[in-house]
Amino acid sequence: MSYKQILYNTPPTDAINPSLTTTDGTFRLSTIPKPSNVPADKLLVRVHYLSLDPAMRQWLTAKRSYIAPVELGAIMRGQSIAQIITVGSELSSKFKSGDWVVAYSGWTEYALLSAKEVEPFSVPAGGRPTDAMSVLGMTGLTAYFGMTEVGKTKVGDTVVVSGAAGATGSVAGQIARIQGAKRVIGLAGSKDKCEFLVKELGFDAAVNYKDADWKKQLKEATPEYIDVFFDNTGGEILDACLARANRDARFVICGAISQYNTSKPKGPASFMTVISQRVTMKGFIVFDYAKQYASAVQELGSWLAQGKLKRKEHIVPGGIEGAPQALVDLYKGVNTGKMMVEVAPVSEALPSKSKL
Amino acid sequence: MSYKQILYNTPPTDAINPSLTTTDGTFRLSTIPKPSNVPADKLLVRVHYLSLDPAMRQWLTAKRSYIAPVELGAIMRGQSIAQIITVGSELSSKFKSGDWVVAYSGWTEYALLSAKEVEPFSVPAGGRPTDAMSVLGMTGLTAYFGMTEVGKTKVGDTVVVSGAAGATGSVAGQIARIQGAKRVIGLAGSKDKCEFLVKELGFDAAVNYKDADWKKQLKEATPEYIDVFFDNTGGEILDACLARANRDARFVICGAISQYNTSKPKGPASFMTVISQRVTMKGFIVFDYAKQYASAVQELGSWLAQGKLKRKEHIVPGGIEGAPQALVDLYKGVNTGKMMVEVAPVSEALPSKSKL
Known part of the structure; x- marks a missing residue:
């Protein structure tokens, strides 16, 4: 028996090329034999859902960043929701076949x-396995720490x-409301x-940044200016929000999806407002709050x-081959909420202690 | 008897036009009679030195900012070092003729x-009247609060x-050294x-940003990356420093002189580093620290x-008519240290209690 993996094939200059069959495709498909036995210190897992994240484009660029780039020829990096199939003998006290895990498996159907x-x-109760990768996982935690x-x-x-209908943005806006924000506006x-x-989701207003008059709409939606801006997009939207910054505003720089697929990024031109309104812009990476994950997950869960x-x-159905196109679609913004690729449906899962 | 004032004539689109004699000049000269008597609640002061500050260009633009723009036809705004000539009767317990003051006089030879x-x-002891407008005044305080x-x-x-040889930058770098910085680099x-x-001034290194290879020099001068960047220039320099930001770097956004004289400002393109290195960029205005001025001046003085x-x-000699050209020259960077226009030399001052 064999299974499929998607490898990093060649660096994109600007946009990702999702073709798995041409030499200039960003990724390529590989088929490898399923291991016949599991080493004593390993787990064999079956991947059910791949997480698609805006940060992935950055992982394909060999620049100084918070994480090393993916190596050419390696499995494309990414989190997944997976189920343990076989437990190596040394790990049997900690894991059982059928356990659900968030796995750092990358884009593969199976992994040791x-x-x-x-x-x-x-x-x-009432939850889904995929919650562990979205609202109770990295994107939910990113929203939580960014907003708090x-x-x-x-x-x-x-x-x-911004990016308010995305996995992180949709949670971030709701957290703002829970924390007592007077007005919550999404872009x-x-x-x-x-x-x-x-x-x-109960936002007070939402602005479609593809409307010709979106800046006017943003202005009207923020009559008392902006105290907190949670930014997932960067570029023009960051710029327009800077122009609406209130005195002592906090700009949470979580992502800049508008700038990931270009080799010529643009910065915020309304930068003067940073001085005149004493704005604090702060970039962050959720990993820095790892010690507080457990309590945050508990609060998000409640x-x-x-x-x-x-x-x-x-959820994008159809198996692992759809991941490259789904990633392209993520940058096009086709998704509302957390975008995932279904590698294998939950219905194919082993029976487990976890409630589905 | 009469005296001279410089009024705001017409808004510049990009650069300031220093001509005092053409209708499209940014400023115009006005001559008005010297007041024959001083109202009871006023002081007649004679201006000796005008402060020239990068922020002035911003005051000529009708945008939302930390301070209202100068009105057309009004005296050009600015601090000065002045001496009290005549004290109105109600103020005689507080002021004496011959006292030196930092005056919010604007560009004028005399003011009530x-x-x-x-x-x-x-x-x-050992000081000069002009210190009150530079190292012990607004620019020194800006450096002090920005750095601390x-x-x-x-x-x-x-x-x-950046702008390290300017009034604020030169003090900021020296304060960093006093605070124990390992390396202090000026641009x-x-x-x-x-x-x-x-x-x-004892900086460890300085980089001339007009050199073709200045970015390479900056990289070599910051082998352990940048922990604190005190920015007076914005634009390309801010961008290059972002690319060298260390983890958890603090970017003090004090000014952006490279962007003041253009209607099409550019923001920092290396903005992704804000996220990957968890950079905090914070704009500030020295006014916000007014309650701490006295203790700061004491520390700076010691x-x-x-x-x-x-x-x-x-110091630009030659009288008040030179102020518009001096302001243009400030943006060209002709000055090393605090730039002032000498309206009247100290030698013409009245005798006073102050030591000169």
Whole structure:
């Protein structure tokens, strides 16, 4: 028996080329034999869902960053939701076949991983395995720490979130509301997304940045200026929000998806406002808050259970071969909520202690 | 008898037009009669030195900022070093003829001011009246609070200052050294300025940003990256320093002189580093620290007296008519140290209690 992996093939100059069959494709498909036995210190896992994250484009660029770039020829890096199939003899006290884990597997159908490369979780009542990778996982935690620790959102603030219909943005806006923000405004790239933000997530307003008059709409939506801006997009949107910054505003620089697929990024031209309004812009990486993950997941979980926090998933079916195109689509903004590729449906999972 | 004032004539689109005789000049000259008597609640002051500050260009633009723009037809705004000539009867308990003051007079040879518009000072031993407008005044205080409160410079840091030979930058770099920075590097626009920074002010290195290979020089001068960047210039220099930011770097956004004289400012393109290195960029205005001015001036004064802090002045002689051209020259970077226009030399001052 064999299984499929997707390898990093060749560095993109600007946009990712999703073709798996041409030599200039960013990725290529590889088929390898399934291991016949599992080493004593390893776990054999089956991947069910791949996480697609805006940061991935950065991992393909050999620049100084918070993480080393993916090596050419290596499996494309990424988190997944996986299930343990076979447990190596040395690990049998810690893991059981059927356990769900968040795995640092990369883009593969199966993987032999060490104990350090997986994080077990149990699916809470009313929850789904994929929650561990979205609202209760990295994107939820990113929203949580960005809004609380970096943005220091407080009662009465006007909070604007860009990429607001995305995995992190949608959670960030809801957290702002929970923290007592006076107004929560989302920026998103379609009418449907804007409706989702206002009607389903309870944002006070949403602005479609593809509308010709979006800057005017943003101005009207922020009559008392912006106290906290949670930025996932960078570029023109960051610029327009800087122009609306209130005195002592906090700009949480979480991502800059508009700038990832270009070799000629643009910075915020309204930079003068940083001085005149005493703006603090702070970049952060969720990893820095690892010691507080457990308590944050608990709080996010309780909000989810209480209905204060709503999750949204965008699952791309059809197997692992769809991952490169799905990543391209992520940068095009086709998703509302957390984007994942279904490598194998939950219905194919082994029976486990976790509730599905 | 009459005296001269310089009024704001017409808004510049990009660069200031220093002509005082053409209709499209940014400023115009006005001559008005000297007041024959001084109202009871006023002081008649004679201006000796006008302060020239990079922020002035911003005051000529009708944008939301930390201060309202100068109105067309009004006296050009600015601080000065002035001497009190005549004291209105109600103010005689507080002021004496011959007292030196920092005056909010604007560009004028004489002014009738209220008590709120002047700040008396006495010239310390070894000091000069102009110190109150430079190293012990706004530019020194800006350097002080930017480096201590905003940049939070600490022992062992690598500190880079842009506009390092200017009034604020030259003090900022010296304060970094006093605070125990491991390396202090200045960016300036000429070989002479760079020599001044290293030889006279004790910077560890200086980079002339007009050299073709200045980015390479900057890289070599910051082998352990940049912990604190005190920015007076913005634009390309901010960009290059972002690319050299260390983990958790603090970027003190004090000014952006490279961007003031253009209607199409550019932001930092290396903005991704803000995320990957968790950079904090913070804009500030010295006014916010007004409650701490007195203690800061005391500390700066003691450093000056101990020789730990050196001052540098660039005085433009020839009277008030030279102010517009001097302002243009400030943006060209002709000055090393604090740039002032001599409206009347100290030798013409009245005798006073202050030591000269």
